[in-house]
Amino acid sequence: MDGIDTAVAIAAGTMRAGTPLVLAALGELITEKSGVLNLGIEGMMLVGAVSGFIVTVLTGSVYLGVCAAIIAGMLMSLIFGVLTLSMMTNQVASGLALTIFGVGLSAFMGINYVGTPIAGLKPIAIPVLSDVPVIGPVLFNQDLLVYASYLLFFAIAWFLYRTRWGLILRAVGETHDAAHAIGHPVILIRYLAVMFGGAMAGLSGAYLSLVYTPQWAENMSAGRGWIALALVVFATWRPGRVLLGAYLFGGITILSLHVQALGYNVSSHLIATLPYLATIVVLVIISRDITKIKLNAPASLGRPFHPTL
Amino acid sequence: MADRQTPQLELSGITKAYPGTLANDNVDLTVLPGEIHALLGENGAGKSTLVKIIYGVVKADAGEMRWLGDRVTVNNPSEARALGIGMVFQHFNLFETLTVAENISLGLDEPHDIKTLSGEIITISERYGLPLNPARHVHALSVAERQRVEIIRCLVQNPKLLIMDEPTSVLTPQEVDSLFGTLRQLSKEGCSILYISHKLDEIQSLCDAATVLRMGKVTARCTPARETPRSLAEMMIGSALPTCKRASRAGKSETVFSLNGLSMVSSDPHGTDLKDITLELGRGEIVAIAGVTGNGQKEFLCALNGEQATADARMIEMLGEPIGKLGPKDRRMRGMAFVPEERLGRGAVPEMSLAMNALLTGYLRNLVRRGFTRTGHIRSFARDIREAFKVKAPDIDVEAKSLSGGNLQKFIIGREIMLDPKVLVLGFPTWGVDVGAAAAIHQAIIDLAARGTAILIVSEDLDELFEICDRIAVIAEGRLSPSKSTRTTNIEEVGMWMSGAFETGGHAHAS
Known part of the structure; x- marks a missing residue:
């Protein structure tokens, strides 16, 4: 029975390790589907993480902290939106700048909070469902943000492929000139998509600093923002594959921790690279159908939109 | 149609300037109900700008628009559609990765569901002889089918005025005939059509009236059936249609x-x-x-x-x-x-610059020596092209994109x-x-x-x-x-x- 318990523990850990990626990557998915490439996820996550942490320490409420993280992520993305959508700056350069800015700003904001202890979000077992063997403890004995990530996944998939606004969003991302000529507000839709991406990155940051490891450490996202970005591309802009990639990353992260605990004589730095490498390799292999890529990739991605007036 | 009706659409004094050019200069245009009205002119005469103004994609600097006698302002395509204006663009505004029904749905303003819309698409496509399957993806459609998507997108909204921008440039002659059949049917049902083209024979066979634009100005109004292709061409380009001379070739060569x-x-x-x-x-x-x-x-x-x-x-x-x-x-x-x-x-x-563009393929003509470009040779080569092919450009240092389409094409063909x-x-x-x-x-x-x-x-x-x-x-x-x-x-x-x-x-x- 010991083996099953270990497996359940690993699976439950996988869900938690994958959740920040699910959140950030789904946000970026919406942003990119509208045709905007925001490379600033890492920066938005860090600012979200530190803002959520500070507000939690000051108010004593984790929930207020989560709200603060969402708002902080959104504000960061708004800076990016104003630069790229209103001032037509280059999206790649602006996104990189946003990340650099976010790394510095979060370190500055959190300087007095490094090592401050807080009580993070505790798991809430869902009655009945959590009693199901294996699946119960893995899926339904988690904290609120993990549950939120389930709901957000279904909501986003439904929004993109089942609603009129989802259709308009995809259309804007594919051919913005045509969308404009038909009369859809391209810039407005892109602002909303960018801000949703920012909010999700902020939430993802909050998960790191308030739930996953309830503390603030400089640069604590450790490249997860970049992995989220890669997930979206290698998952060929499909929500289901984003989810798969995120949990794959989470699973290998947890597994490599167990491998280290078993005391194999492999450099821990090398093992730490494994989740990044494996996730990308797997997604590249399952998503190499060029036709499918062309059908799902937003064709206007990264291209600035200049309406003719 | 000779009696005085209230025009479906009346434009007066429409002016629109872009940096460096006056795309529309004080343009007046009147389209009667049920009339097929031609807007005739060369590339760059300002036809597309004018219809984009009518459809609310582009804003005019000056001038007014009347719809059935009432003064209206159209700020965006949705307002144009609400009035009853539909437009089929020259460069289709379609989304390749979406289905026909989704594409049509994107052009509608009121909420609807895709299933009922698909039914409507089939009804309209049968009624007007425009066969189309709403579930197919646009990237799999032929050009003629894509145009049908654009037309049906307009027709589901019961337009009173349908604007068609150069619709036949992508169709086979047979497809053109069938399109004209559809347009005549629409006109009989009372829908006005504003038909943009530079093809004279089409305008003569299809249109009841024509307004001719040249360099942004209205240069003539006429009834195409009473004109000859030659007289229409003269109104359009301001001179007689140029013709080419060629010696007849006979026999087979190696x-x-x-x-x-x-x-x-x-x-x-x-x-x-x-x-x-x-x-x-x-x-x-x-x-x-x-x-x-x-x-x-x-x-x-x-x-x-x-x-x-x-x-x-x-x-x-x-x-x-x-x-x-x-x-x-x-x-x-x-x-x-x-x-x-x-x-x-x-x-x-x-x-x-034109000179650097000349080098792009002219490198075969002694313009490069030991890996270094020979500026003097390049410039004289570019100048020769400009002279020999009468490329209208102030000098050979201007950017290629600043030339008009015709002049740049003369330069490129000349270079080859x-x-x-x-x-x-x-x-x-x-x-x-x-x-x-x-x-x-x-x-x-x-x-x-x-x-x-x-x-x-x-x-x-x-x-x-x-x-x-x-x-x-x-x-x-x-x-x-x-x-x-x-x-x-x-x-x-x-x-x-x-x-x-x-x-x-x-x-x-x-x-």
Whole structure:
């Protein structure tokens, strides 16, 4: 029975390790589907993480902290939106700048909070469902943000492929000139998509600093923002594959921790690279159908939109 | 329609300036209910700007618009649609990865569900003879089917005015007839149509009235049926239609270039594969490849210029030598020259000066020595092109993109002709080029052939091809029809071929 318990523990850990990626990557998915490439996820996550942490320490409420993280992520993305959508700056350069800015700003904001202890979000077992063997403890004995990530996944998939606004969003991302000529507000839709991406990155940051490891450490996202970005591309802009990639990353992260605990004589730095490498390799292999890529990739991605007036 | 009705649409004093040009200068236009009204003019005369103003995509600087006598302002396409204005754009506003029904849904303002909409699409498509399956993805549709999507997108909203911007430039002659049938039916039902074109015969057969634009100004109003093509052309370009002179060629000459069962899989998933194309070009011969865009022309041009190598080198032969595996530079060194379909981006680098653009392919003409460019030679080469082909440009240091389409095309074709090629391949040489420049380009092509160059022209403009080519073949879904002398075939037969109705093989070398 010991083996099953270990497996359940690993699976439950996988869900938690994958959740920040699910959140950030789904946000970026919406942003990119509208045709905007925001490379600033890492920066938005860090600012979200530190803002959520500070507000939690000051108010004593984790929930207020989560709200603060969402708002902080959104504000960061708004800076990016104003630069790229209103001032037509280059999206790649602006996104990189946003990340650099976010790394510095979060370190500055959190300087007095490094090592401050807080009580993070505790798991809430869902009655009945959590009693199901294996699946119960893995899926339904988690904290609120993990549950939120389930709901957000279904909501986003439904929004993109089942609603009129989802259709308009995809259309804007594919051919913005045509969308404009038909009369859809391209810039407005892109602002909303960018801000949703920012909010999700902020939430993802909050998960790191308030739930996953309830503390603030400089640069604590450790490249997860970049992995989220890669997930979206290698998952060929499909929500289901984003989810798969995120949990794959989470699973290998947890597994490599167990491998280290078993005391194999492999450099821990090398093992730490494994989740990044494996996730990308797997997604590249399952998503190499060029036709499918062309059908799902937003064709206007990264291209600035200049309406003719 | 002679009695005085309240006009469906009345524009007065519409003016719109862009930096450097006055696109519309005090334009007045009146369209009566149920009237098919032609807006006639050359490329760049301001037709597209005017209809974009009507549809609310572009804002006018001055002027007013009346709809059934009431003054209205249209700030965006949704307001135009609410009035009852529908528009079919020249460059389709469709989304390739979405279905027909989704595309049509995107053009509607009121909420609806895709299932009921699909039903409506089928009803309308049957009523107006526009067969279309709402569940198909747009990338899998032919150009004519795409246009139907655009038209049905307008018709589901019961328009009172339908604007059609150059709708026939992408259709076969038979498809044009069927489109005209639909438009006449709509007009009988009381829908006004504003029909934009520069094709005179179409306007004469279809339209009740015409307004002619030249350089942004209204230069004439007329009833097309009472005019001649010549008088219409004079109103449109301000002078008589230029014609080309050519000596008639007789007999067969030695083959310099041949395609032997050329087959190629397209690198674009939405593209067309080439299937077993066989064709021979003789010395001094001009051969036309007609066909509706999207039937493999892009892939065909890529295969010819060497952007994509063929599976077997012998699929393309020049002077008996297999060249199918050679890249563009090696083919050029053997005496081939190319004028690609896209002027800006492939034919020329938009941000570079004319002189630097001359170097792009002129490097074969002694413009480079030991890896260094020879500025003096380059500049004099560029100047020679400008002189010889009457390119209207202030000097050779201006950016390529600052030239009008016609002038830049003259420069690009001139550059290739100056290389004195043995084989010249041209992709859509007069697309978007004004009538005067097109005539100059035609004459230059004819003169080059007279000096012995074998010339292959891929175009969709049948009038042009019949005017200057010796032989014509049609590309349809990646297959090539047999070729026939332009003197022994006619537009109807070629039109049939364009819809794919021909025997495969294409081995015939008609003499």
